[in-house]
Amino acid sequence: MDLVIRNATLPDGTQHIDIAVQHGRIAAVGVRLAVTGAREIDAAGDLVTPPFVDAHFHMDATLSYGLPRVNASGTLLEGIALWGELKPDLTQQALVERALQYCDWAAARGLLAIRTHVDICDDRLLAVEALLDVKRQVAPYIDLQLVAFPQDGILRSRNAFANLKRAIAMGVDVVGGIPHFERTMAQGAESVRLLCEFAAERGLMVDMHCDESDDPMSRHIETLAYETQRLGLHGRVTGSHLTSMHSMDNYYVSKLLPLIAEAGVAAIANPLINITLQGRHDTYPKRRGMTRVPELMAAGVDVAFGHDCVMDPWYGLGSGDMLEVAHMGLHVAQMTGQAAMHACFLAVTETPARILGLQGYGLSVGCHADFVLLDAGSTVEAIRLRAARRAVVRRGVVISEAPRAAATLNLPGRPGSVDFRLGRRVPEARQ
Ligand code: FE2
Numbered sequence: 001m002d003l004v005i006r007n008a009t010l011p012d013g014t015q016h017i018d019i020a021v022q023h024g025r026i027a028a029v030g031v032r033l034a035v036t037g038a039r040e041i042d043a044a045g046d047l048v049t050p051p052f053v054d055a056h057f058h059m060d061a062t063l064s065y066g067l068p069r070v071n072a073s074g075t076l077l078e079g080i081a082l083w084g085e086l087k088p089d090l091t092q093q094a095l096v097e098r099a100l101q102y103c104d105w106a107a108a109r110g111l112l113a114i115r116t117h118v119d120i121c122d123d124r125l126l127a128v129e130a131l132l133d134v135k136r137q138v139a140p141y142i143d144l145q146l147v148a149f150p151q152d153g154i155l156r157s158r159n160a161f162a163n164l165k166r167a168i169a170m171g172v173d174v175v176g177g178i179p180h181f182e183r184t185m186a187q188g189a190e191s192v193r194l195l196c197e198f199a200a201e202r203g204l205m206v207d208m209h210c211d212e213s214d215d216p217m218s219r220h221i222e223t224l225a226y227e228t229q230r231l232g233l234h235g236r237v238t239g240s241h242l243t244s245m246h247s248m249d250n251y252y253v254s255k256l257l258p259l260i261a262e263a264g265v266a267a268i269a270n271p272l273i274n275i276t277l278q279g280r281h282d283t284y285p286k287r288r289g290m291t292r293v294p295e296l297m298a299a300g301v302d303v304a305f306g307h308d309c310v311m312d313p314w315y316g317l318g319s320g321d322m323l324e325v326a327h328m329g330l331h332v333a334q335m336t337g338q339a340a341m342h343a344c345f346l347a348v349t350e351t352p353a354r355i356l357g358l359q360g361y362g363l364s365v366g367c368h369a370d371f372v373l374l375d376a377g378s379t380v381e382a383i384r385l386r387a388a389r390r391a392v393v394r395r396g397v398v399i400s401e402a403p404r405a406a407a408t409l410n411l412p413g414r415p416g417s418v419d420f421r422l423g424r425r426v427p428e429a430r431q
Contacts, residue, residue, distance in 0.1 A: 001020045001021060001022050001027060001028075001035050001036065001037040001038070002021050002022050002023070002037065002038050002039070002396050003020075003021040003037050003038065003039050003040075003041070003369070003393070003396055003397075003398070004018060004019070004020045004021070004033065004035060004036065004037030004039075004040045004041075005018065005019040005021075005040075005041050005043050005048060005371075005373065006018050006040060006041065006042050006043060007042060007043050007044060007045055008043035008045075008046065008047070008048040008373070009043070009045055009046065009047050009048070009377055009378065010047075010048060010049075010363060011047065011049050011050075011342075011345065011346075011349070011350075011363075011379050013378065015045065016031050016032070016045075017029060017030065017031065017048075018030060018031070018032060018033040018035075019048060019363065019371070020033050020035050020037065021037075021369040021393070021396040022396070023396070024368065024369050024395035024396045024397075025360075025366060025367065025368060025369055025396070026363065026364065026365055026366065026367050026368075026369050027365065028365060029363060029364065029365060039398070041373065041391060041398075043373055043390075045377060046373055046374060046375060046376065046377060046390065047373070047374045047376050047377060047378060047379065047381075047382055047387075048363065048371050048372070048373050048374075049110075049345075049349055049363075049371060049372050049374060049379070049382070050349055050350065050353065050361055050362050050363055050367075050370065050371055050372075051110050051111065051112035051113060051349070051361075051370050051371065051372055051392075051394075052109065052110050052111040052112070052113075052322035052323075052348050052349055052372065053111070053112075053113040053114075053304075053322075053348065053349060053352035053353045053356060053358070053361075054106075054111055054113070054114045054115065054306055054307045054320075054322060054325075054348070054352065055115050055238070055268050055304040055306050055351075055352035055355050055356060056115060056117070056207075056240050056268045056270055056304070056306025056307070056308050057114050057115065057116040057117070057306060057307055057308060057309075057310075058116060058117050058118075058119075058149075058308065058309060058312060059099045059102060059114065059116035059118070059131055059134070059144075060090075060095060060099070060116070060117075060118050060119055060127035060130070060131060061083060061086075061119075061309070061312035061313060061314075062098060062099065062102045062309070062310050062311060062312050063098040063101055063102055063310065063311050063312070064086060064098060064311070064312050064313065065311035065312060065313075065316050067086055067089075068082075068085055068086060068089065069082070069085075070316065071313055071314065071316075073280075074276065074277075074280075075277065075280050076212065076277045076280075076314065078313075079277075079312075079313040079314035080151065080152075080181075080313075082313040083119070083151065083312075083313045084152075086313065087119070087122050090122075090126055090127065091126070092126050092129055092130045092133075095126065095127055095130035095131070096130045096133055096134055096137075099130065099131060099134040100134060100137065100138070102310065102320060103134065103138045103141075103142050103144075105310075105319055105320040106142060106320045107141050107142060107392060107394075107399055107400055108320075108389065108392065108400045108402070109319070109320045109321050109322065109389060109392075110372030110374075110389045110392045110400075111142075111320055111321075111322055112141065112142055112143065112370055112392070112394060113142065113143040113144075113145070113352075113353065113356060113358055113361075114142060114143070114144055114145070115145040115146075115147060115174070115207065115306075115352075115355075115356050116131065116144065116145070116146060116147065117146075117147040117149035117176055117207075117209075118131045118146050118147065118148065118149055118167070118172065119149055119150075119151040120148045120149060120150055120160065120163040120164050120166075120167045120172075120176075121150055121151050121152040121157045121159075121160050121163065122163075123159055123163060125163060125166060125167060125170070128146075128148075128167045128170055128172060129170070131144070131146055132146070132170060132171050132172070140394070140395075141394050141399055143356075143358060145173050145174060145356055146171075146172040146173050146174065147172070147173070147174040147175070147176040147207050148163075148164045148167040148168055148172045148174070148175060148176050149176035149177075149178070149209070150163075150164055150176060150177065150178060151178065151181075152181070153178055153181045153182045153183070153187075153191070154177060154178070154182070154191045154194065154195060155182050155183070155187050155190065155191050155194075156181065156182050156183055156187070161194070164176075164195075164198075165198075168202065168204065173204070173205065174204060174205045174206065174207050175195050175196075175198060175199040175202075175204050175205070175206045175207075176195075176206075176207055176208060176209070177191055177192060177195045177206070177208035177209065177210070178191075178208065178209045178212075179191045179192050179208065179210060179211075179220035179223070179224075180209075180210070180211050180212060180213050180215075180218045180220060180244070181209075185217070185218075188218075188220050188223075189220065189223045192208070192220055192223045192224050192227055193223070193227055195208070196224070196227040196228065196231055196233060196237070197227075197231065199231075199233065199236070199237075200231040200232070200233055204236075205236045205237070205238075205357070206224075206228075206233065206236065206237040206238065207237075207238040207240055207268075208220075208224060208238070208239060208240060209240050209241055210224055210239040210240060210241060210242055211239075211241065211242050211243060211244035211245065212240075212241035212242075212243050212244075212277075213243060213244050213278075214243065214244065214246070214247050214278050214279060214280075214281065214282070214287060214289060215244055215247070216244055216247040216248045216249060217244075218244035219244070219248075219252075219256075221239045221242055221244075221245065221256065221260065221265075222256060222259065224237065224239055224265060225239075225256075225259045225260045225262075225263040225265050226259070226263075228263040228264070228265050229262065229263045234263060234264035235264045237263070237264070237265045237266070238265065238266040238267070238268055238355055239260070239265055239266070239267050239268070240267075240268045240270070240306070241268070241269070241270060241274065241291065242267055242268075242269070242291035243274050243278050243289045243290065243291055245291045245292050246278070246287055246288060246289050246290060246291060246292065247287060247289075253292065253295070257292075257295060257296065257299040257301070258299060260296070260299070260301050261299045261300045261301050265301070266301065266302040266303070266304070266351075266354075266355045267291060267293075267296050267301050267302070267303045267304075268303070268304045268305070268306045268352075268355070269290050269291045269293050269303065269304075269305055269306070269329060269333075270305070270306045270307070270308035270309075271290055271305055271325060271328040271329035271331075271332045271333075272307065272308065272309070272315065272317070272318065272324070272325060272328050273308040273309050273314060273315055274288070274289045274290040274291070274332070275288055275289065275290060275328065275332050276315065277289070277314065278290070288332050290329070290332045290333060293329065293333040293335065293347075294333055294334075294335055294340065297343060302351050302354055302355055303347060303351065304347050304348070304351045304352035304355055305322075305325045305326055305329040305344070305347045305348050305352075306325070306352075307320070307322065307325050321386060322348035322349075323348070323382055323383055323386040323387065324386055325348055326344045326345055326347060326348045326383050327383050327384075327386060329344055329347065330344040330383060338380060341379070341380045341383060342379050342380060344383060345379035345380070345382065345383060346379075350362075368395060369393060369394075369395055369396035370393060370394050370395065371393050372389055372391070372392050372393070373389070373390040373391040373392075373393075374387040374388070374389060374390065375387045375388040375389075375390050375404045375405055375419075376421070377421065381421065385405065385420055385421070387405070388402045388403065388404055388405045389402050390402060390403075390404065404419060405419055405420065406418065406419040407419075
């Protein structure tokens with residue numbers, strides 16, 4: 001075998017598992033496999049997971065924080081205005097360099113699949129060209145899926161629909177939208193219909209920024225689910241953000257959730273961004289703004305957590321760590337039960353993989369040999385510790401390694417080293 005991982009714990013809690021890899025695929029999974037590997041890694045009981053997947057990101061804007069100035073108010077609308085100021089000065093080379101740097105961070109974090117929106121409202125389509133180039137360059141280690149995103153509105157912005165069609169013709173994978181940013185509710189609904197019809201004609205997936213506002217009357221998700229059903233797009237459509245649902249009337253939501261579930265529309269919450277951008281017009285109490293994650297999950301809807309932004313006009317933090325995203329999502333949604341915390345881990349791994357339609361994802365025999373060895377014993381511990389990625393494996397090759405998190409203590413009367421896992425303190429002999 002090319003690679004064997006010994007004594008791993010799987011995300012479902014199964015322990016003492018060996019994983020054998022050959023020719024870039026998982027060849028065997030089981031207890032004490034009678035095989036030898038050209039390279040063997042002792043997991044020592046640590047968690048092996050399929051790679052992290054970010055279902056919602058903006059790679060054209062990432063790492064541009066402070067260009068040409070910082071977002072003083074920290075609001076969504078100032079972020080959009082700031083992005084508009086930056087757009088004329090963008091160069092393809094700078095976009096590619098920033099995106100590649102982010103992909104380095106992602107690979108080191110075990111984040112090996114990203115769906116990124118790319119703004120198509122600039123007639124030059126510079127960002128589209130740049131990210132298609134990045135997609136080709138990172139293909140050996142990251143699956144990058146592009147969404148044609150009309151940031152300024154498909155109807156509101158001149159040429160946007162024509163640009164979106166050009167972007168799709170150039171190789172962009174998914175149809176985007178932003179109905180709540182159109183001029184009227186009616187125009188928003190019209191944009192959803194137009195874009196879904198276009199996607200149905202071309203056999204494409206849809207992922208719209210939908211109802212990213214605190215306005216409980218922003219109900220474009222209803223239209224998105226309806227159009228999905230009408231056009232037979234089940235399983236190919238995603239509503240991103242859906243923050244207005246946080247503020248909607250409970251009775252209305254009780255009718256809405258089954259419609260979303262029946263339509264097979266997936267949902268993506270972006271907890272780091274929703275918690276910072278929503279509720280900005282509130283005094284106190286301030287709304288959290290994140291969509292109704294546990295309720296959507298209970299209704300049978302696929303719900304993923306996305307990173308959305310890292311060091312860009314909307315958000316000055318982040319480092320490509322999907323465990324940080326899951327950690328925030330868990331807190332904002334108050335999903336603190338053991339099963340709920342595990343579901344938050346799946347919301348940054350298996351669920352977004354399903355939403356993106358990734359082939360060969362998972363830890364079964366025959367899947368791509370893509371996985372991450374974490375410095376944690378379980379999915380919940382991984383979130384608690386934002387665990388170090390001991391090894392990141394892509395197609396059977398270790399592409400990144402990091403040491404376990406540990407510190408050497410010099411406490412009076414308690415010398416030794418510590419890591420943050422229960423029972424793992426190693427005392428040193430007293431001098
Ligand atoms: Fe977004």
